[in-house]
Amino acid sequence: MPLAMLRVGETACIKEIVGGxxxxxKLTDLGFVSGKKIKIHRSSGGPLIVxxxxxxxxxxxxxxxxxxxxxxxCEN
Numbered sequence: 001m002p003l004a005m006l007r008v009g010e011t012a013c014i015k016e017i018v019g020g021x022x023x024x025x026k027l028t029d030l031g032f033v034s035g036k037k038i039k040i041h042r043s044s045g046g047p048l049i050v051x052x053x054x055x056x057x058x059x060x061x062x063x064x065x066x067x068x069x070x071x072x073x074c075e076n
Contacts, residue, residue: 013074
């Protein structure tokens with residue numbers, strides 16, 4: 001499921017990033033890598049605020065739809 005579909009407080013594991021080389025590069029630079037645990041902190045209308053490790057990142061909804069996550073099976 002896309003990251004944008006998660007609710008506030010939910011945690012999931014990044015499975016893949018769909019999109020071109022530019023999108024994948026930008027998201028990878030922000031820490032969005034396969035197997036990483038991610039948590040939604042805010043999801044009210046505008047950009048999503050997500051936690052990846054100790055960092056919080058604002059992510060537009062279009063980009064959030066390109067991050068495919070799974071609610072089960074995170075390694076870290």
